[in-house]
Amino acid sequence: MEHEVGHKAVPESPGVELASVLTARRGELSDSAFPTEADVIVVGAGPAGSSTAAFLAQRGLDVVLLEKSHFPREKVCGDxxxxxxxxxxxxxxxxxxxxxxxxxxxxxxxxxxxxxxxxxxxxxxxxxxxxxxxCTRARLDDLLAGRAMALGAHLVTGATVSAPLLVGERIVGVRTADGHSVRAPIVVAADGNSARLAISMGRQRREDxxxxxxxxxxxxxxxxxxxxxxxxxxxxxxxxxxxxxxxxxxxxxxxxxxxxxxxxxxxxxxxxxxxxxxxxxxxxxxxxxxxxxxxxxxxxxxxxxxxxxxMAFNRQPAYADGLLLVGDSGGAINPFNGEGISYAMECGELAADAIAEAHARGITTRASERALAGYPTALAARFGGYYRLGTIFVKLIGNPRIMHLCTTYGLPHRTLMVFVNKLLANLTDRHRGDAMDHVINGLSRVVPSV
CATH class of the missing domain: 3.50.50.60 (FAD/NAD(P)-binding domain)
Structure with a gap:
């Protein structure tokens, strides 16, 4: 087991090239003791977990980031x-x-x-x-975890989370496979598509x-x-x-x-x-x-x-009983194009916003719970309608004959393909933009959220 205690660093300005985990460790104070408590525990140091930890540290919270592997490590991804x-x-x-x-x-x-x-x-x-x-995931994940450390998150590698610590039905910490425990009033599950922590808390996959x-x-x-x-x-x-x-x-x-x-x-x-x-x-x-x-x-x-x-938030609820789901653990992948990294990072920022607000209101109070309940509401507002459109799209392209018709008659029409490219990549201006942006944004608003 390795334990790294990050110092509270001054955030670097955009445009500054950042360090990997290894380089970030050189500037920190080492401590052999496993952390026992924090404001927030984040399980998993992929793009979802490291981004969540970084945004939380930016907001002044004490964050423990637990990762079962050691950096650099590879993940299956399109890069x-x-x-x-x-x-x-x-x-x-x-x-x-x-x-x-x-x-x-x-x-x-x-x-x-x-x-x-x-x-x-x-x-x-x-x-x-x-x-x-x-960018290879070996480099990207290392960079993001290093960024979280530079902002003050405490990264622990080689820490396989084996079970939640519970008081009643509420999670209050986690236990690792080698017997260490760390407690926090809020836990973030960012442990990828295995979703072990979410499953252990009763969050089952939605078959629809x-x-x-x-x-x-x-x-x-x-x-x-x-x-x-x-x-x-x-x-x-x-x-x-x-x-x-x-x-x-x-x-x-x-x-x-x-x-x-x-x-x-x-x-x-x-x-x-x-x-x-x-x-x-x-x-x-x-x-x-x-x-x-x-x-x-x-x-x-x-x-x-x-x-x-x-895909399409296939594991819900995104918040309940002290546990937030971020990234693949909550099924945040875009059903239109299979993109997951950007959505994992965006979910991480929304989760950090909700958690920071909850702490400001006094954690575990009714007011703080309302702030945490705002996380799934924020997800639905930003992605819900768009993801519902994506579920319809998935059903259509599952038939190769329909795909063949679309490519045969759609590809030659450049204006149509520009529209499709914006739709599939979810790239529109929210408050400005052209007629295509207005159509895509309008469809996402009128379709019921997932």
Whole structure:
């Protein structure tokens, strides 16, 4: 077990390149004792947990961040960050410039049934930047956890949470597998799609919410420095349009380090969900790509690994009995495009707002409970209607014939595709914007929240 006690650092201004966990430790006072109490415990130091801890520390709260692994560590992910995620990194004070070593991209290159890609630049908006990023989770998670430490969060690695500590039905702390306990009046579950802490508190998955699965690997490729992320809306096991169409969708994300992150996803609205060899499916798809791209076994640098994608807040309630769900543990993934990192970070900031307000009102009082109950209300207000639209979208594209019709007749119409790109990536100006923004925002408001 490692224990790191972070000092209360002065927040760095946006644009300053930040340290990893290792570098952050060099400037702190070490203490061999396991922390026994805090204002807030955050379980899981991925983007959801580290962002929550960072925002809480910014608000002056004493935070213990528990992570079962050690940094740096890898996670199954597409490694693609849309402008929504870039905005959240900026809000945490992280420099995302190319000079700081980030791989920028201009937008999305979409492939349908034809061989030619259709390029869709990220929209020009007031609320979001006009570029995306690619970054391995090993680097991103390390950076975010280091940021949380720099702001004053106490990171404990190698700490596997085994059970909640309860007083009646309310959580008041957690116990680790090696027998340590830490107490706090508020606990945040950010332990990913396993959602072990949420399940231990009785939060079961909603079967009426979409679920996806994704597999991915890395390949050395001359396309590693492409300026576009790619999305393949149709997968074929031979010549497009003249062979068997495979279920799911694919991606190619250039990492800028000599490799591409290549993967595919499938939704549970597809009849093939749960009955497919996903790794074999991915190999069959990649066998149809040009040989010079090098997406083959000779150039694969890592195993093909997979993970579940819980979507549209499929585990609820987001707050009850002292426990808040943030990120994948609460199913915060966007059902339109499978994006999870930006939503994990946004949920973390909303959770920090509610927790800070609760502490200001006097924790465990009725007034503080009303503040904590505002967290699921804030989630519904920001994402609820949009996610409900996404559940409808998921049901439609689960049928390959419908997907084929959409790509065949939709891709040639640029104005339509610009609209679709904004819709799927959830990139609109909230209070300003063009007619497309008003339509998407209006639909999200009138559709009942999830």
């Amino acid at each position: 693609g960050l849309t402008p929504r995620a870039v905005r959240m990194l900026t809000r945490l004070g992280i420099n995302t410039s190319q000079q700081a070593g980030w791989q920028h991209n201009k937008g999305l290159r979409v492939y349908g049934s034809g061989a030619q890609g259709f390029e869709l630049p990220w929209p020009q908006l007031a609320d979001y930047p006009d570029y995306g990023l690619t 919410r979409p679920l996806g699965v994704a597999v991915r690997s890395y390949y050395t490729s001359p396309r590693h420095d492409d300026e576009w992320m790619e999305s393949w809306l149709e997968l074929w096991d031979g010549e497009p349009g003249r062979s068997h169409q495979l279920p799911g969708y694919g991606w190619v994300f250039p990492m800028g380090d000599g490799t591409c992150n290549v993967g595919l996803g499938m939704l549970n609205s597809s009849p093939a969900f749960g009955h497919t060899d996903y790794r074999g499916l991915m190999r069959r798809w990649l066998a149809t790509t040009p040989g010079e791209w090098q997406f083959d076994e000779d150039h694969r640098t890592a195993p093909i690994t997979g993970a579940a994608l819980p």
